[in-house]
Structure formats: C-alpha cells, structure tokens
Amino acid sequence: MPWKIILFLLLSFVSIAGIAFPIVENPQTWYEFPNIPGLEENAKIIFFHVPTAWLSLIAFLMSTVFSFRYLKRKDLDDDAKAYSSAQLGMIFCILATVTGSVWAKFAWGAFWSWDPRQTSIFALLLIYGALFALRSSIESEEKRATLSAVYSLIAFVTVPFFIFIMPRIMKGLHPGSADDTNAGPVVNFNMNSSMLLIFFLSLIGFTILYFWMWKVSYKSIIYQDKLNKNLIRG
Amino acid sequence: MRNYSVSAIDLNMTFGRRLIFNGINFSFDEKGIYGISGPNGSGKSTLVKIMAGLLTPSKGKIIHKSSDKEIIPEKLHNYIGFVSPYLVLYEEFSAWENLIYYEKIRGILLDRDLVKELLKRFLLYNRRDDLIKTYSSGMKQRMKFVFALIHKPQLLILDEPTSNLDEEGKASAYDLIKAKAEKSIVVIASNEQTDLDLCSETLDLKNYKAVN
Amino acid sequence: MFSKAFAVFQKDFHSEIRTRYAINSLAMFIIVAISVILFAVGQEKISEALTGGLFWVVIFFTAMSGLARAFVSEEERGTSLTLQLTASPSIVFSGKLIFNVILVFCMNTVIALLYAALFESFIIQNFLLFFLSFVFGNIGLAISSTIIAAIIAKAGAKGTLYPVLSFPILLPLILSSVQLTLFALDGTTIEQAKFELAIVVSYDVVMLTVSYLLFDFIWKD
Numbered sequence: 001m002p003w004k005i006i007l008f009l010l011l012s013f014v015s016i017a018g019i020a021f022p023i024v025e026n027p028q029t030w031y032e033f034p035n036i037p038g039l040e041e042n043a044k045i046i047f048f049h050v051p052t053a054w055l056s057l058i059a060f061l062m063s064t065v066f067s068f069r070y071l072k073r074k075d076l077d078d079d080a081k082a083y084s085s086a087q088l089g090m091i092f093c094i095l096a097t098v099t100g101s102v103w104a105k106f107a108w109g110a111f112w113s114w115d116p117r118q119t120s121i122f123a124l125l126l127i128y129g130a131l132f133a134l135r136s137s138i139e140s141e142e143k144r145a146t147l148s149a150v151y152s153l154i155a156f157v158t159v160p161f162f163i164f165i166m167p168r169i170m171k172g173l174h175p176g177s178a179d180d181t182n183a184g185p186v187v188n189f190n191m192n193s194s195m196l197l198i199f200f201l202s203l204i205g206f207t208i209l210y211f212w213m214w215k216v217s218y219k220s221i222i223y224q225d226k227l228n229k230n231l232i233r234g
Numbered sequence: 235m236r237n238y239s240v241s242a243i244d245l246n247m248t249f250g251r252r253l254i255f256n257g258i259n260f261s262f263d264e265k266g267i268y269g270i271s272g273p274n275g276s277g278k279s280t281l282v283k284i285m286a287g288l289l290t291p292s293k294g295k296i297i298h299k300s301s302d303k304e305i306i307p308e309k310l311h312n313y314i315g316f317v318s319p320y321l322v323l324y325e326e327f328s329a330w331e332n333l334i335y336y337e338k339i340r341g342i343l344l345d346r347d348l349v350k351e352l353l354k355r356f357l358l359y360n361r362r363d364d365l366i367k368t369y370s371s372g373m374k375q376r377m378k379f380v381f382a383l384i385h386k387p388q389l390l391i392l393d394e395p396t397s398n399l400d401e402e403g404k405a406s407a408y409d410l411i412k413a414k415a416e417k418s419i420v421v422i423a424s425n426e427q428t429d430l431d432l433c434s435e436t437l438d439l440k441n442y443k444a445v446n
Numbered sequence: 447m448f449s450k451a452f453a454v455f456q457k458d459f460h461s462e463i464r465t466r467y468a469i470n471s472l473a474m475f476i477i478v479a480i481s482v483i484l485f486a487v488g489q490e491k492i493s494e495a496l497t498g499g500l501f502w503v504v505i506f507f508t509a510m511s512g513l514a515r516a517f518v519s520e521e522e523r524g525t526s527l528t529l530q531l532t533a534s535p536s537i538v539f540s541g542k543l544i545f546n547v548i549l550v551f552c553m554n555t556v557i558a559l560l561y562a563a564l565f566e567s568f569i570i571q572n573f574l575l576f577f578l579s580f581v582f583g584n585i586g587l588a589i590s591s592t593i594i595a596a597i598i599a600k601a602g603a604k605g606t607l608y609p610v611l612s613f614p615i616l617l618p619l620i621l622s623s624v625q626l627t628l629f630a631l632d633g634t635t636i637e638q639a640k641f642e643l644a645i646v647v648s649y650d651v652v653m654l655t656v657s658y659l660l661f662d663f664i665w666k667d
Contacts, residue, residue: 071663074292076250126614133610138601141250143667147597150660154593154615157656161618161649168641169625229251288530288666308534316531322524324457326464335460338453339532339541381528 007208014202018047021198030194036175043175045103046199051206053096053117056124058210059089064156067149077222079145082152083135084217088210090128097121116166117174123162127155238313238388238419239263239299240285246293247280254280255442258294267415269430270423272439278423279318281439282391285421286316300388312340315387317378317395325367329358329377332366333384344384352380355406371398379407383414390420396429408432447540450533454541455548458516462545467519472512472553479504480560497561497568498627502620504557505587509550510609513591516542517599526599526665535665536658539592543657546595547588554584571633575643578636579626582646586619586653593657596664622646 023033023041036043066082069075100118101111112118134151138144241261247254254277262268270278283289284296287310298305298313305313323332337344353359356376361369369377375398382390392411396404411420411432422429430436462468483500492500520526529538558580561568570576594612601607622642629639636643 074290123614123617126617130611130614133607134597134601137607143600146663147601150663151597151611153660154653154656157652158615158618158649161622161645165618165621165642165645169621225251286531288527290666308536311531311533314531318527320524320527321531322528324461324525325523326461331460335453335457336528336532339450339457339529339537341450341453 003208004212007205007212010201010205011209014047014198014205017198018044018202021194027192027194033195034192042103042107045099047202049096049099049103050199051203052092052099053121054203055206055210056089056093056096056121058207059085059092059214060124060127060156062214063089064152067152070145070149071153074142076141076145076225077218079141079149080221080225081214081218082149084221085214086128086131086152088213088217090125090132092210093121093125093128097125114170115174116170119166119170120162127152131155237264237301237417240296240389240419240421241299242285242294242296244294245281245284245291245296247277247284247289248292255439258437258442260437262419262421265415265418266435267411267420267422267433269433269436270421270439271425271430271436273425276439278439279320279393282316282318282393282421282423285389286314286391287311298389312342312385313388315382315385315390316393317382317391318393319397320393321378321381323366323374323377323381326365328363328365329353329369329380330362332377333381336381337384340385342385345386348386349380349384352383355410356380356403357406372400372403375399376403376407379410383410388418390414390418392420392422392424394424394426395422396424396426404428447537450537451540451544454529454533454538455544458541458545461519468512468515468549472508472549473556475508475511476504476553476557476560479507480557480564484564492565492567494567494631495628497565498631499624501557501561501568501627502624505554506613506616506620507609508553508557509587509591510612512553513546513549513588514595514598514608516546516592517595521599530665535662538665539596539658539661542596543588543592546592547585550584550588550591554580568631570630572630572635575626575634575636575639576630578643579623579630579639579646582643582650583619583623583626586646586650587616589650589653589657590615590619593653593661593664596661600664600667619646619649622649 017031021031021033023035023043025035027034033043063082063085066078066085070078070082097118100121104113104115104118105111131148131152135144135148138147239261242258245258246256258281260268270281272278280289284291287296287307298310300313323329324335327335333344333349350359353362356379358373358376358380361373366374366377379395382392390411395407395411399407411422414420422433424430483504517526520529533541562570591612594608594615598607598611622645626639626642626646629642
C-alpha cells in the first residue's frame with residue numbers, strides 16, 4: 001500500500017507544480033520556470049501532454065508483446081492483458097490528441113494541422129479503433145484472441161514506416177522537431193533543471209499509474225471471465 | 235518396421251477456459267479399425283481434427299510415423315484421408331474437376347483407374363461431369379468418400395461417416411472401410427452402433443473429462 | 447511448392463470465370479467511383495496534387511470492394527476445411543496472393559488508363575518512376591489486403607470491417623505512393639524519389655514476411 005500513497009503524493013506534486021509554478025524571464029529560485037520564446041505559458045502542457053502520448057505508445061507496445069505471447073502460449077490471460085492494455089492505450093491516446101489539439105489552437109492557430117506527430121497519433125487511434133472493431137465482431141473467445149493478436153502484430157510492424165515517411169511528407173510544427181524554428185533539439189529546449197525534474201517526475205508518475213491501472217483492469221477481466229464460466233456450469 | 239502409426243501422448247484440449255478432454259493416450263498401429271465414441275459435445279470432432287493436424291492440442295502431442303519416421307506437419311495432409319460433415323467441395327465445379335484440382339493442389343499424380351473405380355463404387359461415375367451443386371446430400375456424402383480416398387491415404391479418419399447415407403450407400407461404405415482396414419488405419423468417430431461394431435477398439439471420450 | 451500454389455490460383459481463377467463475382471463488382475466499382483469524382487469535379491480544373499491523391503482514393507476503395515473475396519468465398523461456403531486437408535498454409539496463402547496480385551494489377555491498370563483519358567492534369571512526366579511505384583505499390587497493396595482478407599474471413603466477414611482494418615495497415619504505403627505519383631506527375635527524377643521507392647519496397651518485403659509468419663495462426667482455427 002505505501003507505494004500508492006507515494007504515487008498519490010507524486011502526482012499531486014506534479015499537478016500543482018506543473019500548473020502553479022510561475023514562468024519568469026530570469027528564474028531565481030527552484031520553483032520558477034524559464035520563459036521559452038514562442039511558447040510562454042503554453043510550455044506547461046509538456047507536463048501532462050507528453051506523458052499521455054508516451055503512455056499511449058507504451059500501452060501499444062505492451063499490448064503487442066502480450067499478443068505475441070498469446071500466440072506462443074495460447075493462454076487467455078495473455079489476451080486479457082493485451083486487450084486491457086489496448087483499452088488504456090486508447091484512453092491515453094484520446095487524452096493526448098485532445099490536450100494536444102487544444103494546445104495547438106493557441107500555439108499554432110488551428111486544432112489540427114497534420115504535423116508528423118499529429119498524423120502518427122491519428123494512425124495509432126485508427127489502429128486501436130480497428131482492433132476494437134475486430135474484437136467486437138467475433139463471438140468465440142480463442143478466435144477473437146488469435147485474430148486480434150495477429151492484427152496487432154501486423155499493425156505493429158507498420159509503425160516504423162510512419163516514423164520514416166512523416167517527416168518527408170509534412171512539415172513538423174512540434175517544439176523540438178527538426179523543422180521547428182522556435183526551439184532547439186528535443187529535450188533541452190531551454191528547460192532549466194527544475195522544469196526537467198518535474199517533467200521526468202511526471203513521466204515516471206504517469207507510467208506507474210498506467211501499470212497500476214493495467215493490473216487492475218486485466219485482473220478484473222480475468223476474474224469476470226472465470227466467474228461467468230462457473231455460473232454457466234452451475 | 236511399421237508401415238504407419240499414429241499415437242497420442244497426454245492430449246489435452248481446452249476451448250477458451252472450457253476443458254474438452256484431458257489426458258488422452260492411444261496408439262494405433264499398422265492397420266485395423268478404431269472407434270471414437272462419446273455423447274454430443276464430448277469432443278469427437280475436435281479429437282479427429284487434432285488427429286488430422288487441423289487443430290493444435292492445448293497440451294500434449296500427436297505423432298504420425300511412416301516407416302518409423304516422424305511426418306512433419308506440412309506434409310501430413312497427403313497421408314490422411316478425412317470425411318466429415320463439415321467437408322464441402324466446390325459447388326461450381328463438377329465432381330471430376332474437383333478431384334483434378336485437388337490432385338494439382340496436393341502436387342501428386344492420381345491413379346486414374348482408382349478414381350474411376352471409386353466413382354463407380356459410389357454410383358457417381360455417370361454423373362462425374364455434373365456440377366456438385368446439382369447433387370443430393372447423400373451423393374455429396376458419397377463424394378466425400380471419393381475425395382478422402384483418391385490419394386491412397388495411410389490413415390483414414392471418418393467423422394460420422396454414415397450420416398445422410400441410404401442402406402446401399404452404407405453397405406458400400408462399410409465394405410470399403412473393411413477393405414481399407416486390411417492395409418491401413420481407419421478411425422471412426424461416431425455414435426451409430428452399426429459404425430462402432432466394425433471397430434476392434436473403441437475410445438469412449440466420456441472417460442476423459444476428469445479435471446486433475 | 448510453386449506448382450501447388452499455382453494450382454490454388456488456377457482453381458480460384460476458374461471459379462472466378464464461372465461465378466464472375468469479383469470481376470463484375472470490381473469493374474462496376476471502378477466506373478462508379480470515377481464517375482462520382484468526375485461529377486464532383488464538374489468543370490473545375492483540378493491540380494496535379496489532387497489528381498494524384500484521388501487516383502489512390504479510387505484504388506484503395508476498389509481494392510476494398512473486391513480483394514476480400516479470395517478468403518471470404520472459401521470461408522462462406524465452408525470449403526476452407528477441404529483446402530486445409532489438401533495443402534499446407536503457406537501454399538494456400540501463396541495461391542491467394544498470386545490471385546490478388548493479378549487482380550490488383552488488372553484493376554489498377556484500368557484505373558490508370560481511365561485517369562489518363564479523363565483527367566487533363568493526369569500527365570505522367572516520368573514514366574519509369576510511375577511504372578516502378580505502380581508495380582511495387584500494387585504488390586504491397588495485394589499483400590496487405592490478402593492477409594487482412596484472411597483475418598476478416600475468419601471473423602465472419604462483416605462488410606465494413608475490411609476497409610476499417612486495412613486502412614491503418616495500408617496507410618504508410620498509400621502515403622508514399624501518393625507522394626511517388628506526384629513525383630511522377632511533376633517529373634521528379636528517380637534519384638530524388640529514391641527514399642520513397644525504398645520505403646515502398648521495404649514495406650512489401652516486411653509485409654510479405656510477416657504475412658507468411660502469421661498466416662498459420664489465422665488459417666488453423
């Protein structure tokens with residue numbers, strides 16, 4: 001239990017610090033963030049938007065790993081893990097898309113502009129959506145597990161292609177991307193150490209939160225499944 | 235040196251989280267007729283599908299050997315003849331065309347005399363150029379026997395072989411099963427007593443339900 | 447190995463000749479899709495970029511209307527069990543793939559010819575580049591749609607599921623192919639388009655490998 005309290009404190013601290021710490025021209029104390037030209041107050045989204053985008057990727061990766069494991073061992077527990085990870089991934093993917101496009105309205109002037117990372121997260125949303133559409137159309141459990149595992153593996157191998165193609169086809173607008181004129185390379189775009197610290201604390205906190213949610217979610221699927229079987233057999 | 239043998243080691247099959255059967259061991263050697271019986275839903279069709287390599291068991295192994303050498307799964311289909319209610323031939327082709335295409339897909343040369351003899355024995359020779367969709371269900375069932383036997387399988391698996399057959403069809407099927415069993419293994423999965431009477435050994439699946 | 451796969455193709459081809467299921471619907475679909483675009487465009491003169499994009503829109507939806515046939519027909523009629531008893535999974539997949547590759551080539555050649563005849567701005571400046579991207583794009587399209595067809599056939603072939611599942615998988619291919627078509631229309635040299643060509647070729651190779659590895663799991667139920 002103690003880790004849950006620590007996680008609660010960590011995420012509370014990250015939320016308060018991320019929102020309330022002031023952005024000033026010349027940071028004097030540790031709780032002041034530097035002003036990044038072109039981003040100003042908008043920079044604070046990094047503490048919440050980036051972790052959700054990161055988790056939607058991690059969730060997809062875990063879902064693929066457990067899909068692969070299902071095909072190897074044919075254990076329905078693995079399918080429950082893959083499925084619940086995909087569900088969480090979808091939630092985080094939607095959160096990342098929404099927070100990102102609200103931010104984009106203020107920073108770039110439009111909700112959507114087909115920036116490479118916007119396009120990639122859109123592709124990820126499509127993959128998740130297709131996976132759930134496939135799952136809901138199959139009755140038999142093992143068939144559903146096998147086919148969705150196969151599909152997520154096929155989808156997984158297409159992901160690297162997006163990474164290569166996107167920058168060639170469209171201009172990057174994200175802070176830190178190659179075409180961005182406002183800031184430098186990705187991580188150290190003028191963040192000071194306290195900003196970096198809170199950013200990484202946020203990443204760690206959200207990642208632990210994901211694994212916790214995942215565990216609760218797949219356990220509930222497995223228990224529900226076993227319970228149903230027992231009820232049917234009387 | 236045995237011509238052909240099929241043996242199961244501790245077969246266990248679960249669909250989802252439902253156990254179908256558990257701990258099946260058997261060994262069928264050389265020749266003879268073996269039966270598989272059990273109430274509906276006990277997994278007769280599942281077991282014969284596993285035997286034919288169409289399904290992979292959850293646990294355990296099924297081993298096919300020809301001349302004491304193990305047959306790899308990719309080659310297995312040419313050693314097996316399979317009759318099942320789920321078997322469907324291409325309706326838009328005639329019986330003869332179906333057989334010729336299966337010959338090519340198998341990549342073997344059929345003994346044409348054998349094919350003709352089989353068609354005659356099952357009273358289909360005169361209608362060999364008619365499309366399958368014009369056949370009655372009994373004729374389709376007889377056609378399945380022809381399909382299962384043309385490539386001279388060393389293991390013949392019959393799932394409910396006599397459903398849809400009239401007395402005459404049944405008699406010729408039984409004759410054929412007996413003749414086939416002189417040289418190779420015939421496995422019959424059925425609940426019909428007349429089918430099971432042919433078998434020298436019968437595996438009753440209701441004994442393999444125990445959960446350990 | 448090849449002769450057996452070719453026999454599966456021959457069987458499908460013969461069956462197609464008898465039933466004319468895919469050919470008829472594909473041909474009608476091409477006509478319908480192109481005339482919808484022509485009506486929508488009206489007297490407007492559309493740019494090269496838009497023509498190149500619309501070219502692939504028609505290709506994608508035509509492929510989605512006909513290519514699932516290869517596996518859905520076996521599954522619907524229940525003949526897949528018979529096929530499982532006569533051939534190993536890789537042979538079945540190869541046969542279906544040959545069938546779909548040929549179908550895709552026929553259908554896309556027709557679409558390209560119709561485009562050249564009907565759209566003023568569809569003038570290919572670099573023919574070799576267009577040809578290369580056409581060939582590799584078609585192969586990639588055929589591979590991905592064949593493996594997805596196998597999945598939806600086992601899933602009970604719900605009509606709308608096919609484009610939904612295929613689109614994310616085909617998206618990288620379509621994006622690069624649209625780009626390559628644009629290059630061919632404005633006369634970019636092959637040297638400059640090398641990167642996109644490499645993407646399309648590697649997409650084909652990766653998809654082919656993955657499909658052969660995963661097809662066993664789909665085919666055996």
